[in-house]
Amino acid sequence: MNDMRDLYEELILDHNRNPRNYPKKPTDCNCTAHGHNPLCGDEFIVNLTVEDGVIKDIGFEGAGCAISTASASLMTEAIIGMPVEDADKLFSEVRHLLTDDDEDDDGEHADESVLGKLSVLKGVKEYPMRVKCATLAWHTMHAALMGKKDSTTE
Amino acid sequence: MNSSPHMLERNFTTDPERVLDLKALRADFPALHQQVRGHPLVYLDNGATSQKPQSVIDTIRHYYERDNSNVHRGVHTLSERATLAYEGVRKKVRNFFNAASIREIIFVRGTTEAINLVAQSYGRPRFSAGDEILITEMEHHSNIVPWQLLCQQTGATLKVVPFNDAGELDVDAYHQLLGPKTRLVAVVHVSNSLGTVNPVAEMIKAAHQFDVPVLVDGAQAVAHRKVDVQALDCDFYTCSAHKLFGPTGTGVLYAKEALLADMEPYQGGGDMISRVSFEKTLYNDLPYKFEAGTPNIAGVIGLGAALDYLDELDMAAIAAHEDELLDYATTQLQSLPGVRLIGTATEKASILSFCIEGVHPHDISTILDGEGIAIRAGHHCTMPVMTHYGLSATARASFALYNNRADVDALIAGIDKVKEIFQS
DSSP states (O other), X not given: OOOHHHHSOHHHHHHHHSOTTTTOOOTTOOEEEEEEETTTTEEXXXXXXXXXXXXXXXXXXXXXXXXXHHHHHHHHHHHTTOBHHHHHHHHHHHHHHHHSOXXXXXXXXXXXXXXXXXXXXXXXXXXXXXXXXXXXXXXXXXHHHTTOSEEEOO | OTTOTTEEOOOSSSOOSOEEOHHHHHHTOGGGSOEETTEEOEEOBTTTOOOOOHHHHHHHHHIIIIIOOOSSSOOSHHHHHHHHHHHHHHHHHHHHHTOSOXXXXXXXXXXXXXXXXXXXXXXXXXXXXXXXXXXXXXXXXXXXXXXXXXXXXXXXEEEEEOBOTTSOBOHHHHHHHOSTTEEEEEEESBOTTTOBBOOHHHHHHHHHTTTOOEEEEOTTTTTTSOOOHHHHTOSEEXXXXXXXXXXXXXXXXXEOHHHHHHSOXXXXXXXXXXXXXXXXXXXXXXXXXXXXXXOOHHHHHHHHHHHHHHHTSOHHHHHHHHHHHHHHHHHHHHTSTTEEEEOOOSSBOSEEEEEETTBOHHHHHXXXXXXXXXXXXXXXXXXXXXXXXXXXXXXXXXXXXXXXXXXXXXXXHHHHHHHHHHHO
16 A cells, blocks of 8 residues: 555545634533553543443544544544444454454454444554554543543554 | 775766766665565665665675674684674774774764763753753754753753754754753754754854854765765764665774763773772773773674775765755646645755655655655654654655666655555
8 A cells, every 4th residue: 555645545635724623621521531652742632421331422632644633523523412432442353453462352253333433443453553542532532531640653 | 985886987978087887886785676565666765764784694694604703802713803803893883983092982872972072071061050051943842952961960951953944954043042051962964854954064163153062963964975984073972874885783983082081981891991899980091981891892892894885985975865856756746736844954964854735744654655666754763853844744755876767766756656546
């Protein structure tokens, strides 16, 4: 895969130019975490409102590269309204899409259709040094839901 | 030198200086001749590490195939060969830096270890609360953190000389900060993220008026400028072999003999002793007092081959070539809309940091990689420099003696591609 358009698809460029739910902190936000990729300096804060085990609202703040910004933006669209456990499952699917070596992999994977628009991130797999960019917001979301304040990709 | 295969008589200008035969030079570096993602490699990440000439690779291979043995110990033939080769490099390093004596040349893992050695062996037993260590805002983390650790250990205070927006050190502020409390100055010779060449000779002279020793971090300088430690009169000079066409894991600390003689050993172990008993240990003579344990023998021998390679060339011709290339690249980049250069000091060497409006440096680097072009993107281990400019990262192209105008042209075409993708 040598064409950069396979990585920088229009959907990624669009979410980088106009990130959704950004910059945003819901007024009734009750889960938040700060994520940092020391390699490149990308930094995001993911803010969630969780009620009765469901992600009622989500937004993010900070700055990063096109891959990390688009992934964060797409994530907010994908998991808003989702039960927390489904969001975690989706994170697992995204990791599987990007790396094939999810350490928590139980071997059970739904087909790509559950990923929807997120499957646009598959081009990142060809660039192992950039996978952490694509997973930063997801790790941060996960840390927020687990009640941790900080997350890094290291 | 006139017989060197890499020098051409310049017969087309009035300049009597010989110029580099770039075609022959490039042929010496096998890694340059490969395809990356379907394109010929354009290697512009020399600030991170340089490629190695065939002679360095062959020398290391020969060492392991024929001479591999421990140094300073055995009396058998292989040990003798290894020891002679290893110690021979110390003489080459002494010549390269014009040090007064081989006793002033300490082999270390790299610049980072050299600085840590000075902090712990020179600073730790001497510094205390009220003392000041003076560094600059443009230091690499490896010339910041060892001093912060030392401050925590001794109660000394770290003072920082600022730079202006062009990336030039505020020399007036330096003179103001330098004073009776200053116990050591540590300054980078050439900034790895800005390319600035600092006025180290003037800074050393000023520090010596207060009897303050000066450490110069030469990691980014030695491949680009002739360094004469006696002319500079620096007290400590540090560098890494891998940025000087040698292998990784090897570096040099130069230090004045009088300072080394008074310093505590950095690490204890074999080779750094002359006699050991449980009551008392006598340390070995210089420079061995600072080289505990089996050293990176192959690395040092590889460094020797790199210095031999450079010895066939003319450092002034290398500097002239790289300066011309940097000027060419700077002019080209400045003409591109939306491109901002970071570090525009009058005195610069071989480093071109830049940003493209609306594109993160990591995206620049990935797209350039798709064109076979290797640059560095990130904070370059100089987070305070990034903070100065309000950035999290820059893209950085950095040149070595084998780069040419075609490399710069490829970079410019690559940047056009970045802009095309991001403006679509």
